[in-house]
Amino acid sequence: MAASQLSALEGEGLEAGEPALTKSNPGCLYSEGQRLALEALLSSGEEAFRACMQQERLPPFLSADEAQALAATAEDWTVPSQEPCGAGTGTAIADGNTGSVTYWPGQSEEPAPLLRLGWPKDTAWKGITRAQLxxxxxxxxxxxxxxxxxxxxxxxxxxxxxxxxxxxxxDLLTDMVDAATRRWVPVYLLLDLKHLPAFLALAQQLGVNPWTTENLDIRTVQGHTFQSRRRRQVSGRVREKFLLLDGDRVISGSYRCVPS
Structure with missing residues (x-):
């Protein structure tokens, strides 16, 4: 959390002779006006966002595409269902005592998930590191x-x-399933949670059940989640794309196949 945000939250005043943080100061990373505008965007849409920016006299800090994307992906807060039959579901928060002051530890209190398929023991590279474009x-x-x-x-x-x-x-999924089931190579997939349905649809088209395929481990992840005081939330998404092979080769980047 930025020092400017901590000062705002804790109500700390400036010491005598201490210069005020301005927008040109690198340490000024938090703006209460921007937070209010973001709250309005997530709860009431783009018109409310623009009205709040005008009221707070804020310069633009989100592009039109960013504001539209945030408004489109915002959703109500949910909490995991406690019902045994409701695994993987959630319910909207209705308790007025639950809010942004919820305890968030600096590190997860859950143990790191085990790599159940194993991992190469000796992954220390002893040769010359090379990069190819x-x-x-x-x-x-x-x-x-x-x-x-x-x-x-x-x-x-x-x-x-x-x-x-x-x-x-x-083609890539077919190659990975072949590596996992025929050559018995451990295959790990870490996918963005929001785009998991697209992957599952692909697997269904290929007649592959990714949850029961041997030697294939699939997990999902998402970016940081911002939860507003008006009980709306928006989560970041995975943007990385890389492939680790045998513990000593990495391919990173993206490509797009288009007709020539």
């Missing part, structure tokens, strides 16, 4: 990026670990 369309003498990715997955013998925001490529 690939482009799409490919450069002279280079394979297309998708071909490179598939070759590396098919050549993996110890580990395939993937972090992906949107996973909808049937």
């Amino acid at each position: 690939y482009t799409q369309p490919p450069g002279e003498g280079q394979p297309p990026i998708k071909e490179l990715v598939r070759q590396e997955i098919q050549a993996a013998c110890k580990l395939v670990a993937v972090v992906m925001d949107v996973f909808t490529d049937p």
Whole structure:
């Protein structure tokens, strides 16, 4: 949390002779006016957001696309259901005593999830680290990026670990299932929670049940969640895309296949 935010929350005043934090100061990372405008955006939409900005005399701090995306993805607070049959569901918060003062530990009190499929024991690289740039369309003498990715997955013998925001490529999923079930290579997939339905739809089209496929472990993650005092929330999304192979090779980036 920024020092300027802590000062605002704790009501600390400025010491004698201490200069006030201005917008040009690098330490000024928190604005109460911006927070109020964001609250209005999440609870009442873009018109209320613009009205609050005008009332607070704020310069623009969100682009039109950002404001539209936040308003579209905002949802009511939910809490996990306590019913045994309601696993994975949530209920809207109705308790007036529950709010933004809820205890949030600096670190999770839950133990880190185990890598149940195992992990290469000796992953310390002792050679010379090399980096190679690939482009799409490919450069002279280079394979297309998708071909490179598939070759590396098919050549993996110890580990395939993937972090992906949107996973909808049937060829890559087929290669990973083949690595997991035929070559018995541990395959880990870490996917963005919001885009999990797209991945599950792809798996269904291929006749793959990702939850019962042997040697394949799938987990989901999402970005930080902002919860407003008006009981609205918005969560960040995964933007990273990288592939770890055998503990000693990494492919990072993105590509898009378009007709030539």
